[in-house]
Amino acid sequence: MGHPILPPSTPHSQKLTSPQTHITFRPCPTPPTSPSYEVPQREPGLGAAIKSLVSRTTRDVEAVKNITFDVAPGEIVGFLGPNGAGKTTTLKMLSGLLHPTAGEISVIGHTPYARHKDFLNRITLVMGQRNQLMWDIPVADSFERNRAIYRISHGEYNKTLDELNALLDLSDLLSKPVRNLSLGERMKCEIAAALLHRPQVLFLDEPTIGLDVTMQRRIRAFLGEYNRRHSATVLLTSHYMADVEALCKRVIIIHHGELLFDGDLNTLIERFSPHKTIVVDLEVERADLSAYGDVVTAEGNSVTLRVPKTKTADVTGKLLANLPVIDLTVEDPPIEEVIEQVFSN
Amino acid sequence: MYYLKLIWIFFRIGLLNEMAYRVNFYVQLLQSLLSLGTAIAGLAIVFSHTDTLGGWEAIDILALLGVFMFVGGVIGMVISPSMSQLMDDVRLGIFDYTLTKPCDAQFLASISQIRLWRIIDILLGAGVLIAALIYRGLDIGPREALAFAFVLCTGGSIIYSFWLMLATLTFWFLRIENILHIFQSMYEAGRWPIGIYPHWLRYILTFLVPVAFAITVPAEALSGRLTPDSLITSGLLCVFLVVISRWFWKRGLKNYSGASA
Amino acid sequence: MKYYTATYWAFFKTSLLEQFQYRAAMAIWMIGRILEPIIYLTVWTTVAQTRGGSVGSYSPADFAAYYIVLMLVNQFTFSWIMHTYDFRIRQGELSNFLLKPIHPIHADIAENIAYKVMTAVIIFPTAILLFFLFEPNLAFHIQTFAVFLLALGLAFIMRFFIEWTLALIAFWTTRNEAINQMYFTLGLFLSGRIAPIDLLPDAIQTLANALPFRWAVAFPVELMLGRLSQEQILNGFTMQALWLLAGFLLIQLTWRLGVKKYSAVGS
Numbered sequence: 001m002g003h004p005i006l007p008p009s010t011p012h013s014q015k016l017t018s019p020q021t022h023i024t025f026r027p028c029p030t031p032p033t034s035p036s037y038e039v040p041q042r043e044p045g046l047g048a049a050i051k052s053l054v055s056r057t058t059r060d061v062e063a064v065k066n067i068t069f070d071v072a073p074g075e076i077v078g079f080l081g082p083n084g085a086g087k088t089t090t091l092k093m094l095s096g097l098l099h100p101t102a103g104e105i106s107v108i109g110h111t112p113y114a115r116h117k118d119f120l121n122r123i124t125l126v127m128g129q130r131n132q133l134m135w136d137i138p139v140a141d142s143f144e145r146n147r148a149i150y151r152i153s154h155g156e157y158n159k160t161l162d163e164l165n166a167l168l169d170l171s172d173l174l175s176k177p178v179r180n181l182s183l184g185e186r187m188k189c190e191i192a193a194a195l196l197h198r199p200q201v202l203f204l205d206e207p208t209i210g211l212d213v214t215m216q217r218r219i220r221a222f223l224g225e226y227n228r229r230h231s232a233t234v235l236l237t238s239h240y241m242a243d244v245e246a247l248c249k250r251v252i253i254i255h256h257g258e259l260l261f262d263g264d265l266n267t268l269i270e271r272f273s274p275h276k277t278i279v280v281d282l283e284v285e286r287a288d289l290s291a292y293g294d295v296v297t298a299e300g301n302s303v304t305l306r307v308p309k310t311k312t313a314d315v316t317g318k319l320l321a322n323l324p325v326i327d328l329t330v331e332d333p334p335i336e337e338v339i340e341q342v343f344s345n
Numbered sequence: 346m347y348y349l350k351l352i353w354i355f356f357r358i359g360l361l362n363e364m365a366y367r368v369n370f371y372v373q374l375l376q377s378l379l380s381l382g383t384a385i386a387g388l389a390i391v392f393s394h395t396d397t398l399g400g401w402e403a404i405d406i407l408a409l410l411g412v413f414m415f416v417g418g419v420i421g422m423v424i425s426p427s428m429s430q431l432m433d434d435v436r437l438g439i440f441d442y443t444l445t446k447p448c449d450a451q452f453l454a455s456i457s458q459i460r461l462w463r464i465i466d467i468l469l470g471a472g473v474l475i476a477a478l479i480y481r482g483l484d485i486g487p488r489e490a491l492a493f494a495f496v497l498c499t500g501g502s503i504i505y506s507f508w509l510m511l512a513t514l515t516f517w518f519l520r521i522e523n524i525l526h527i528f529q530s531m532y533e534a535g536r537w538p539i540g541i542y543p544h545w546l547r548y549i550l551t552f553l554v555p556v557a558f559a560i561t562v563p564a565e566a567l568s569g570r571l572t573p574d575s576l577i578t579s580g581l582l583c584v585f586l587v588v589i590s591r592w593f594w595k596r597g598l599k600n601y602s603g604a605s606a
Numbered sequence: 607m608k609y610y611t612a613t614y615w616a617f618f619k620t621s622l623l624e625q626f627q628y629r630a631a632m633a634i635w636m637i638g639r640i641l642e643p644i645i646y647l648t649v650w651t652t653v654a655q656t657r658g659g660s661v662g663s664y665s666p667a668d669f670a671a672y673y674i675v676l677m678l679v680n681q682f683t684f685s686w687i688m689h690t691y692d693f694r695i696r697q698g699e700l701s702n703f704l705l706k707p708i709h710p711i712h713a714d715i716a717e718n719i720a721y722k723v724m725t726a727v728i729i730f731p732t733a734i735l736l737f738f739l740f741e742p743n744l745a746f747h748i749q750t751f752a753v754f755l756l757a758l759g760l761a762f763i764m765r766f767f768i769e770w771t772l773a774l775i776a777f778w779t780t781r782n783e784a785i786n787q788m789y790f791t792l793g794l795f796l797s798g799r800i801a802p803i804d805l806l807p808d809a810i811q812t813l814a815n816a817l818p819f820r821w822a823v824a825f826p827v828e829l830m831l832g833r834l835s836q837e838q839i840l841n842g843f844t845m846q847a848l849w850l851l852a853g854f855l856l857i858q859l860t861w862r863l864g865v866k867k868y869s870a871v872g873s
Contacts, residue, residue: 096705096869097701097704097869098869098870099866099869099870101870113869115704117707120705120706123705124705125701125705127701130698130699130701132702134620134624135624136624136627136628137620137623137624137627138623141619141623142620144616144619145616145617145620147616148612148613148615148616148617149613149616149707149708150706150707177627372783372784375784375787376784376787379787379791380787380791383791383794386795387794390795390800390801390805390807391650391653391801393807394653394657394661394662395661396656397656398653398656399652521630523630523631523634524634526631526634526635526637527634527637530635530637530638530641531637531641533642533645534641537645537648537649541648541649541652542648543739545739546644546648
C-alpha cells in the first residue's frame, strides 16, 4: 500500500488548478476581510495586574494582509522576512493547519483546510522548533509509526530509508532514542521522518535553525538533492541567507504580513541593491582610490570599492584606464545587505 | 528581618505571577469549593449510615477535614511547587543561580515558588475547623489549644522535612520528579482518621509517609484524644527530621557541586 | 481494516516502548488509584463493624469484593486524555496529529491500551494481594465473567468516547482543569467509588442512573459480584449502548467544530 510520488501524468494531477501551478495562495482578495485575531494586552506592575483581573484590553492583529502567489511544480521558493512577518502563518495555512477567513488557497489541487487524506499523504511540514518524533524511543520506531500511518509498503519504505540514509547518513542514529541525539542529528531524523511518504510538496519552517554551519550545509545539500531527484515543490523559510542563496532561485519577501517582493533572487539584488562592489588588484600598494567610490577595505595592493550601480561601468572604465590594474572583479553586495535594504524601504 | 523581607518579596512575585492569568483565581476558587463540597458530601453519605467512625463523631471528622485542607493548602502553596522547582532547576542546571546568591540555599529553594491562590484552601480549611469548633460549643481550653498549635507546627515541620529529603534526592538522581507524587497520593488517606486503617497501612502513613502527624494528631488534640505519647513522639520526630533533612541537604549540595565542578 | 490493524499495532508498539521509559513514574502514579478503593473499603468496613456487621446488603467481605473489582474496572476503563488535550493544544502539538492522514483518536486508543497492558503487571498482583488481605466474598462463575468482560469492554469504549469529547473542550478554553475537576467529582460519587450506588441517597441514585458514570464503572462491578437481576443487566447494557452512541456522535460534532476553531488564523 505504498504511496509513491505521483508523476504529473497520473489522474491526481488533473485536480491541479493548472498544469503549471502546484500552489495557489490568495487568502485575501480585499484588505477588509483579511484574517486577524485578538491578542490580550497588559501593562506591567502590580496595579495593572490587578486591573486585568476585571477588565482586559485587546487589539486586533493581522497575520497576513496582502500576500498572494503561485508556485509551479518542482520549484524551491524561499520565504524571507523578520520574526513575526507572517511566514509561519503562511506555511500553516498552506499545510491546512490554519484556515483563512476569505480567499482561496490551493495546493496540489486541494483546499488545504479540508485536510483531505490524499492531500495529507502528499505534503509534509517540518518545523525546526518542534518535533514529531517521540522523545523517548528509538528513531526507527517512530519511523515505523509513520510507515503505518502513511500506508507505506515494506519495499517502498526500505527503498526510501536507504535513500535517506545515503543522503543524510542516518544509520548510527536510527537505534538511538531521540533524547540522546544532538540538535543537528535530531533535525536530520525529523526531516527523514517527514519524507518517508515521499511527499510532493514540502513546507519547511526554519529547518536549519540553531544548527552549526556544517550541519546547515548538509541539510541544505540534502534538500537540493531531494528536490532534483523527485522534483518536489519546496517552500522554505529561513533566517539564514545561505540557505536561500544555495537553494532558492525564487524568493518571496514578506514583512508585517505584506508581500514586499516575489521573484528571482538575482532580480531582487538587481532591484534593491543600489550598489556594486568592485575589487581591484593593483601593481602599486596603498593607492588612494577614494575619488572613484567608497573605499570599503584597502589591504596591500587590493582595494574594495563600493559604487552606485549606475556608475559601475563608468568607474570600471576609469580604473582600467588610469591605474595599473592586475585584476578587477565586480560583485553584488552580500544578500543580507540587500534584504535589509528591502525592509528599510 | 532579611528573611522575612525575602518571604514578603516572594509572596509579592507569587501574586504578580498569578495575576497574569486572572482565570486561575476563579479556577482555584471553584476547585477548592468543589473539593470541600465533595468531602462534606462524602462525610454526609458515610454518616447517613452510622453515628461514629472508629470512635470519631461526624463533627470531629469535620474538624479533621479542616486540618486536612489547611495543611494541604500550605503544602500546595509553598512546599510542593518549590520542591518541584528545585528538582527542575537541578536537572536543567539553573540551580547554580540559587547557589550564587548570598543567602541560605535551603531557605531560598524552599520558598522559590508560591502558588498564591492555594491560600483559598488554607482559608477554607481554617473556616471549616473554626465552624466545627463553634458547633461543638468552643469546648476547648487553653491546654488543648496550645497542644493543637504545638502538634500542628511539629506536624508541618515533619511534612516539610520529609518533602525536602525527597527533593534532595535529586542531587544524586536526576530524573525522579515523580517521587513527589508519592506523597500527594498518600496524603488523600489523611482525610479519614489514621486509626481506622489496617495495621500495615497505618504504619506506612505514620512513619514512611508521615501524614498522621500532620493531620490526625492535630485533630486529635482538638477533640481531646491526644495522648502524651503522640505529643512527645511528634515533637521528637520533628526535631529529628529537621536535623536529618538539613544534614541530608548539605550532603546533597556537596555532591552537586562536586559533580558540576 | 488491514490498514487499521497495522496502524494500531504500530501505535501500540511505539506507545509501549515510550511508556516503558517511564515505568517508575507510572508505578508511582498508580498509588493513588490503588489507595483510593482501599481507603473507602476501610471506611465502609469500619461502618459495617460499628453497625454490627453490615451496611445495607453489604458485609465487610462484600465491600472487599466490591472495592477490589472496582479498582480493576476503574483501572481498565479510565483515561487521562483530558489532561493530554489541554497540553496538546496549548503546546501546538496537535498540529502533528492534524498533518497525518488518520483520525487522532486511534493513536489515543492504542496508547491507552498499551498503558493498560503495561500496568497489568502492577494491578493484578495488587488485586491478588488485596484478595488475601481483605478476604472478599467473591464467587467465580464463567458465564458471569464472560458477561462481565463484555460490559467491561463496552464501558472502556464508552468512557473513552465521552472523555475524549470532554477533552476537546480544551479547544475553547485553555483552562479546562475546572471542567476536568467537575467531571472527576461527579465520577467520584456517581460511578460508585465513594460508596456502592445503592448506599447513596435516592436522589443521587436517580442521577447516577441517568448519567454515564455508573454504567462505565459500577455496573460492571455489580455484574461481576452477581448483585444484578437479569432485568438490571439488560438495562445496564442498554444504557451503555445509548451512551456509547451519544459519545460517538458528540465526538463527530466537537472534533469538527474544535478543529475549525483551532485552525482559525491566529489561534
